[in-house]
Amino acid sequence: MRMTHQENKGKRAAGLSRRQVLSGGALLGLGAAATGLFGCSTPTPASDSGNDAAVTASAETQPVVAWDYETDVVVVGSGTGMAGAVAAASEGASVIVVEKRPMNGGSLAFSGGYAWTVNNKFSREHGDSEELGRTYLKKMQRGEGDDELSEAFLQNGNAMLEMLETYCNIEWQPKEALDYHPEWEGGMKGFRGCDVKARDGEDSSSSAGGGRLASRLLEGAEALGVEMMYSTAAKELVTQNNADGVREVVGIVADQNGKTVRIKANKGVILAAGGFEWDDELKANFIGGPAEFRRSVPENTGDALRMCMRVGADLRMMNACWGNVVYREDSQRLNDQGTPVGTALLMDRSKPFTIMVDNSGKRFCNEAADYDTLWWAFLNRETWGDTNLLGTGAWLIADDKMVQKWGLCTSTPYGTPGNVPEDAVIGESLEDLAAKINIPADQLVATVERFNEYADAGYDPEFHRGESAFYQGVDMDKIGTPEMTLGRLDTAPYYAIEVATACTGTHGGPRVNGNAQVIDVDGNPIPRLYAGGNTAGVGAPGMAYGGPGGTIGPGMVFNMLGGKHAASLDPVA
Structure with missing residues (x-):
């Protein structure tokens, strides 16, 4: 015997109401509904078999x-x-x-x-x-x-x-x-x-x-x-x-x-x-x-x-997928919990006084690009040796000006000044930092020197950072200009956090x-x-x-x- 729609609505399973699970339009809790799960209310069970x-x-x-x-x-x-x-x-x-x-x-x-x-x-x-x-x-x-x-x-x-x-x-x-x-x-x-x-x-x-x-x-x-x-x-x-x-x-x-x-x-x-x-x-x-x-x-x-x-x-x-680039250790912790990764790197990488380098110590992308476009930079391969992906072992590098103004890994546009996560590597000089993250010191120094020249000129001829109106950065003193995202790395100590690729969705x-x-x-x-x-x-x-x-x-x-x-x-x- 088939039940009517209204009859079946009266047979709701016990448990949390929908409003309790998603109340007030707030973001659903990560795993907050692991207990008291509610069931279903559906029309017309079609047989008793x-x-x-x-x-x-x-x-x-x-x-x-x-x-x-x-x-x-x-x-x-x-x-x-x-x-x-x-x-x-x-x-x-x-x-x-x-x-x-x-x-x-x-x-x-x-x-x-x-x-x-x-x-x-x-x-x-x-x-x-x-x-x-x-x-x-x-x-x-x-x-x-x-x-x-x-x-x-x-x-x-x-x-x-x-x-x-x-x-x-x-x-x-x-x-x-x-x-x-x-x-x-x-x-x-x-x-x-x-x-x-x-x-x-x-x-x-x-x-x-x-x-x-x-x-x-x-x-x-x-x-x-x-x-x-x-x-x-x-x-x-x-x-x-x-x-x-x-x-x-x-x-x-x-x-x-x-x-x-x-x-x-x-x-x-x-x-x-x-x-x-x-x-x-x-x-x-x-x-x-x-x-x-x-x-x-x-x-x-x-x-x-x-x-x-x-x-x-x-x-x-x-x-392909909707790509993203994220902090490795933070993302590993979140995904291990069954939680989507965060947006901290999205906020940090376009700020002045930062660059991203691969394991050779070289820049390889426009750090301020939108997250999906930035992911494509990690698809390029070396055309020699083991043909490794160019973004392998990549790091965000920041100087102390950036950290004191915004902090690192805070997932908000204006950050938390002075914040330094536990997985950050700190060096008293660029050479010291390079040794700690196992990349060539001379190459990292040369990369930073070259980027500083671009920051002084307000123009990045290699990767065109700051040219697009999209996400030029968050330094509102420089709004509407490449200087929103281009800034010299010249103040010790220096900081590095390992980055990795992610998929927002296929x-x-x-x-x-x-x-x-x-x-x-x-x-x-x-x-x-x-x-x-x-x-x-x-x-x-x-x-x-x-x-x-x-x-x-x-x-x-x-x-x-x-x-x-x-x-x-x-x-x-």
Whole structure:
């Protein structure tokens, strides 16, 4: 006997409420919900046959499934996937969201919560246009993008913002945060990225922006009747042949706290479960470069990627990731705890009186570049000997002026003056420092002398640090000039902290079209299967990171498109 939606809502499992897990829009605690985990509330248990019934096939190759739950649309992942849930529910579809973690938000909840779109209603007031947006998006593809996806993002970004305003009670606040490549044709110096305005009593800091966004998405989805299943990891897609003999997706098999559950999706399945950066085997075999640490939740292990591959999905953009460069020891400690790595190096490396050198004592990058672009500098190899990566054994070097003005490893733009972490190496001279970190002293001295000449001239001819308007630094006495980031290293003692590469998230996955439909290896949509966010091979869209919230905005747009398309379909036969 099937239970009605309202009857089933009354059978919620005991435990923490959603509001208790994500209250006030604050950033979700790292592991704070390890006890008292709440369960799920979902419509229509479909049979009483138990959870050990197998998915079998009849002579007509149709599955015979003992479904545990039934709905119109299943969304896998509660980060940007919630935009797909809201879109489908707003069109009248019933929706179940399955989330591997015991709380909502995924990696989005640990982000700044910015949503980046082009030609939105805020950026248009500051000169943005469809043509500027299209030009910038084309540059972002770097030869590996897709014009159809760029156009879909361009035409639907504002619609996504307005949908979430309407159904999630979001008040967006545009920011003057620059595009990550404002000097590119079509780039802008602000207002394409926006975040959620804090309510009275909420944490209004940028670090809590992801929590505010995740909270609003959940509130809006629940108000539309969306049901949440936590601690539920999707594992398999269930398919059948439709009337045309084409295999279509009709549900999922998931693991919920060790119990197998089968959820029928009468209209479609949206995969928005993040990337595969926490699976070392997938990362080693697909990403074409080093990405030792992770700036995402540890549940991002490629489950959705494997599900798509099993049903014949084509793949795109598998050869890179959203890169980052981080402090090694700090990141090792955080990742060992299952916690995303921090942003301390992001704040430190663009400040004056600092440089980064590799294990030969030479600079090898523009230290003030955006984090994704900076990662690419670590992909270059020596063309001699063991052909080591040029960024191997890299260090941030700072002098005492930097430390006394801002401190090191503090994860805030203006730092904590005088702060020196335990893993910092201190030398009374550059030669002393070089000996302690095992790099050639003469080369380090020569590198610093050369950089000091560039700082005096206000121009870095080697790596062009300070030329882009993006993140020239934080020395506000020198605002708008290269001197915001260029400053002499000439005051002992000197400090060094080892740095390493990290992955903010992978961006390779199933190929999709402008409706977020997953495409198979023959170029045809797999009926009723959709993907968005870092699960999909979309990027931002493309290989380059567009601006603040450069994955959240596109992720929510494509999940919205998938939700709307799925909701428009007739139910499976």
